[in-house]
Amino acid sequence: MACNLHIDGQIKGSVETSNSVTISVNGSVEGSIRAEKLIVNGRFVGDVYVKDLEILENGRLEGEVSATDFTIQKGGVFLGSSKNIKAEEVVDLGSVKNVTKAKESAKTKKTEQCA
Numbered sequence: 001m002a003c004n005l006h007i008d009g010q011i012k013g014s015v016e017t018s019n020s021v022t023i024s025v026n027g028s029v030e031g032s033i034r035a036e037k038l039i040v041n042g043r044f045v046g047d048v049y050v051k052d053l054e055i056l057e058n059g060r061l062e063g064e065v066s067a068t069d070f071t072i073q074k075g076g077v078f079l080g081s082s083k084n085i086k087a088e089e090v091v092d093l094g095s096v097k098n099v100t101k102a103k104e105s106a107k108t109k110k111t112e113q114c115a
Contacts, residue, residue, distance in 0.1 A: 004017075004019045004021075005020070005021045005035075006022045006024065007022065007023045007027040007028075008024045009026070009027065011031065012029075012031055013030075014031050014032045014033075014034075015029065015031070015033045015034070016033075016035070017034075017035045017036070018035070018036060019035065019037075020036055020038070020039065021037070021038050022038075022041070023040045023041060023042040023043070023044055023059070024042055025041050025042055025058050026042060027041075027042035028044075029043070029044045029046070030045045031046045031047075032047040032049075033047075033048050033049070034049045034050070035050050036051055037051065037053075037054075038054070039054045039056065039059075040053075040055045040059035040060070040076075041057075041059045042059065043060050044062070044063070045063055046062075046063045047063055047066075048065045049066045050067050051067065051068045051069065052067065052068065053065060054071045054072075055071070055072045055076035055077070056073050056075075057073045057076055058075065059076045059077070060077040061076075061077070061078050061079070062080055064080055064081050064083075065078075066085050067082065067084070067085065068084070068086065070084070
């Protein structure tokens with residue numbers, strides 16, 4: 001997804017975007033998030049892989065975090081483990097999708113050759 005997301009409801013599953021994701025006070029996500037930036041002011045349970053993570057005063061994050069910058073405001077809660085990564089380690093989702101498409105194309109070609 002190539003847009004900023006603002007979550008006011010509940011999501012169970014994976015969210016991937018090359019932009020930012022905001023979980024509002026009323027929002028809840030269970031799963032994984034891969035994004036440029038994640039702002040948590042609601043509840044998140046799962047794995048996070050982002051360049052910039054902010055847990056705001058009403059935010060609660062439980063899980064594993066891989067981030068370049070990680071900020072927790074007073075009142076914010078973090079339960080889990082975190083890994084500091086370099087900005088270069090965060091892969092652009094566009095390039096990942098291109099590699100995935102190339103692999104899928106290669107698999108299709110192999111299947112055609114075997115048929």
